[in-house]
Amino acid sequence: MPKTVVPSSSCCHLKINNSASMNSARKCRKCDEPISGNVPPDGIVVRCESCRWLNIFLAPDSDGKLRFGEYEVIQEVGQGANAVVCKATKSDDDNIRAVKIFFAELSVNSHAYSEFTRETEFSVGVVHNNICRTYSGGEIEGNRYLELEFIDGINLAQYLEYYDAMDPMDAFTVATHVAIALDFVWSDFLAIHRDIKPQNVMVDKAGYVKVLDFGLVTAHERSAVDISAVEGTPFYLSPESVTQDAYQDNRSDIYSLGCTLYHLIANEPPFCYDELLDVINARIKEPAPDVRKVKPDIPETVANVLLTMMAREPEDRYVTARECLDDLQRVIRGEAPLLIDPSRPKVNV
Template sequence: MIDKGYLLGERYRIIDTLGEGGMANVYLAEDIILQRKVAVKILRLDLQNEPQTQARFKREALATSELSHPNIVSAFDVGTDHGLHYMVMEYVDGPDLKEYIRQNAPLDLHEVIRIMDQILSAVALAHKHNVIHRDLKPQNILMDKRGNIKIADFGIAVALNQSSVTQTNSVMGSVHYMSPEQTRGGLVTKQSDIYSLGIILYELITGTVPFNGDTPVSIALKHAQEPIPSIRKKDHSVPQALENVVLKATAKDPRDRYATAQAMQADLDSSLDPERADEPVFVPNHGNNNDKTIVLPGFKAPEKEQPTESDEETKPDKKEKKKDFWQNVKSHKWWWIFSIIATGLIIFIMIFALSGSNNKPHQVHIPDVTNITEKSAEKKLEAAGLQIGKVVKRQSDDIKKGHVIGTKPAAGNSMDQGKAIILIVSSGSSMVKVPNVVGDNYYEAAEKLENQGFDVVREDQYSNKVARDNIISQSIAAGVEVKPTQTTITLVVSRGKQVKPKINTVTLKDLHNYSLKSAQDYAKEHGLTLQINQEYSDEVEKGLVISMQPEAGTKVERGSTVTIKVSRGPKEEKDTTITKTFTVNYIGTDLNKDDKSDSKSGDASNKEDSSKGDHVQIYIKDDDHSLSNIYRDLYIKRDMSFSIPFSLKNGNGQLRVVRNRETVLNEKVTK
C-alpha cells in the first residue's frame, strides 16, 4: 500500500485508494502539473520481480496507449518510482457496469442499446488495431456520472499477430463471460470477444448472467454445452429481434457469431424497429457439433437369431459359396457388360482421387513483414510462397514512409500457397484533407477512409431523404486538414424511412436527472419535439434535466413539443485561468556539435548527453510564476504536446520554450 500524500514520480500526489486487485492496486491521485485527478495503477510490491506479471502490466499499458477512443480509458503516462512500476490513466468518477446493473435493473431497452452501442464502438476500434481484450465483463466497464461508458483493464489483451494467442491449455478471463473456445484453451479470436459482448447484453436486458454454478468448471461446461436461456420466456416484452442479437453473438461455434463488432452494432440498433417485430428465432448454421444417431420412422432392426447345431452342419463352405456366385455371374449373358462398367468406375475413382490429392492447395503461414521496406517485404512474402496483390498506401505516424504497416490477412494466419496478399505501406505522416463522403455508400466510404488511416465510427438514424446505408453527415467537414492516424471520423448513416407506428399518443416518461443526450434520444424515438432551456442550478448536476413540461405521466400526441430545463451547474465567478496548449517537435539534434573545439582542449564540463533526447525547458510568467525560474525541465524523444495553465487575475502572462539551448517559442498570454 502507498501512503496518502506520497508524490509518485515527482508529479502524482496520492489522494485515496480506489481498489485492490490480484496484480495491481489502483489509487486516486492529483496531477500537480496539469491540476487534474487521475487514476494510478501500481504493480503490487510482492509481484515487482515476477517477469510474467511485469509483461502483462506493460502489455496493458501498451494496448491502452495505442487505442484512442472516447469509450476507452485513456493512458496518460507510464513510469517507475524507486522500483515501483506504475501507469497513469484517466479517472472515471462513477460505478462499474456491474454495480450500475445491480442498482438499476431492469433497464429500459433503449438505455440497454445506448450503453451497448458505446461498448461495441470501443471494441470495434480495438479489433481494428488487432487487439483482443479477452476479459470483457461489466466489472471492467466503467460509467461516469453522465452515463458515458469507458472500457478498462487491457491487462490480458493480446495483439492478433502475437504468437501467444495460439497457446492452448491457457484459460484467461472471467468464466461467467468466457466463450466456449476459451474454456477449452483453444484459439482466442475476435469472435471470442463478441461472445463476451453477447453475455454482457444478456445481463443488461435481464439483470443476471445466463449461467451460474458452484464451481468455475461447472459454469464453463454450461457455456460449452447448454443453450443460452430464453430471454423472452422471462420477459415477453423483449422483441425477438433483440433476443436474436444475443443468440447470434453467443453461438457455440464462432463461425455462427457476428463477423465484426460493427455488424453486431448495426443489428442491435435496428432490433426495436417495428418492421422486425415478426422476426423468427435465430438458428445457428453449425450447431453444437454434438451429432446424435438418427432413427428413421418405421425402421426396425431385424433380430439376430442364434445359429443351431444343425445349421452349422448344413452351412455351406464360404469358398464354395464364393465360387458358386462367380459361376452364376459368368453364366449370365450380361456378365461382360457388368465387368466393363465396374472396371471403368474403378479407374474413374482412382483418377479423381489422384487429381484431388494433387490439386489440394498447400497452406503456408504469413510471415511478419512489419516495418521493413516494400521491396524487402515482397521478397519475404514471395519466398514464403505468396503472391503480392493490391498495395494500399496509408498514413502512419509510427511507420517510416515506404515501409510496411502490415498485411491483409495479418501475419501469423495461414492461407493457400500462391494466393495474393494485400500489402499496406506507409505513405508517411502528413496532414491530409478530409474527403467529402456525404451521400456515399457507407461501406465504400468507410473502406476509403480506413485505407487513408482514419478510424471510422458509425451512427445510424432514420432519414426520409437519404437512402438506406448512405451517409447523412460526417463529424469532420470535408476539406479540413488533419492527421488521419490521429483522427476518428463519425459517419451518420441512414437507416431509411422510419415506419410510422400505429399508436399516435405517448405517455411522457419522467426525464428528471436524464442527460441531455438521453432526453434527445427519447424525444426522437417517440416522435416528439424537444425545446431546451438552460439555467443555473446548485442541486442538479451540469448537463442533466431539472424539469419538464408537460409533466411526466401526461399523454400527448406524437409531434407535440416537450420543454425541458437543463442544468448549467452552479453559477461561478469568472474563470481567470487560461490554458495554453502547444507542441514541441523532436528534432534529434546533437547537443555537443558546437563544442567539438572544447573537447580538443579537454573541457567537457558543459556537454549534455544527446542520447537522452532533445533538452526542453519551459518558462512561464503569471500570477504565481516568474519568467526567471524554470517551470519544467525535461528531455523528449518524440513530438510532445503540453497544456500549461496560467493564472491571470492581475494582468497578462508570458510563455517561453527553449529546445537544445535555442528559444523556439516566446509569446504573450492574455485573458
C-alpha cells in the first residue's frame, strides 16, 4: 500500500486516575472539581458535571498495575464524546491494543446494548488495511468496551492543531485511502460510516492512513441524526443526515469526507458558524462553499472536486466512493477530474 507524505507524531498521553487513592476525594483531571460516587473493582468512566470531561478511574492490582478486566492499562491516549481510549495489553498477550471504554451511563439501556453487541460482531468481521481493526467487545462491571488495533500516530484534528493547513495534494492523498475504505464497506457490506471527520482519520508514524469508529450502519437502518444528542458543532454531517427520515447511503460519507478535506486545506471547516442551528440551516439551505474564497491560490481542479463531494443534493455528488476516488487520483496525477455529468439519470444507490 502506498504511504502518504504526511508527517506524524505521537499522541499526547493523558494520566489515568488511580481510584484506590482517590475514592474518597476524586477530582476531575481537567477542571479539578470534585467527582462523587464509588468506583467498582474494574473501574469506571464518569463525566464531570462541571466541564463535561470524561474521567477514567481504575483500581490497581496487587502488583500496583492498573487493570480493566483482563487488560493491563498503560495510559490513556485520548477520548471522544462518549468514551475514553487507553493503550493496554492483555494478560495472556503482549501485543499492544487500544481499549475503548464507554461512559458508564451508556450501559444502562438493554436495547442499546443489543445494538452495541450486533455492531461489534459486525465490526470484528471487517478487515481492511485502511480501517482500524476491531478484535472484540463486551461489558465489564457495567462498562462497555471495544478492543481495537493500537495505532501509534495522530488523527487529522491533531495534525491541524500541530501543523495548520495541509498541502492540497497531501490532503488528497490521505483522502484516497479513506475513499478506498468507504468503497470497501459499501461494496462488501452495503454499510456506511456516518461520522467521517478529522478526529476519525489517523495517520500512523509510517504514514499509513486508518479510518476509526466504523459503526458500520447498514443502509436503510437509520435516518436522521438526533441533533439534541450531537456533541459540539456538526461541521461534517451531510444535509440528509440532519433531515428527518432522509435516505442515507455512501454519498453521505462522501459529503463528510469532502468537508474533512475542506478543513484540511482551508484550516477551517465549511459553514464555520458559532451557533449549532446556523451550521445546520446553512448545510440544508446553502450551496457548498468554494474553498477558494478562503484560499484563493487553491487549484480549480481541487476546488471542483470538493464542490462535487459537498454538493447539497446527494444526486449532485459522486455516486460511489470509487467514483470519487478516481477523481482524487486524477487530480494527484495532474489530470482534470471528470466530476459528474449533470445530465445523467438520477441514481438512488
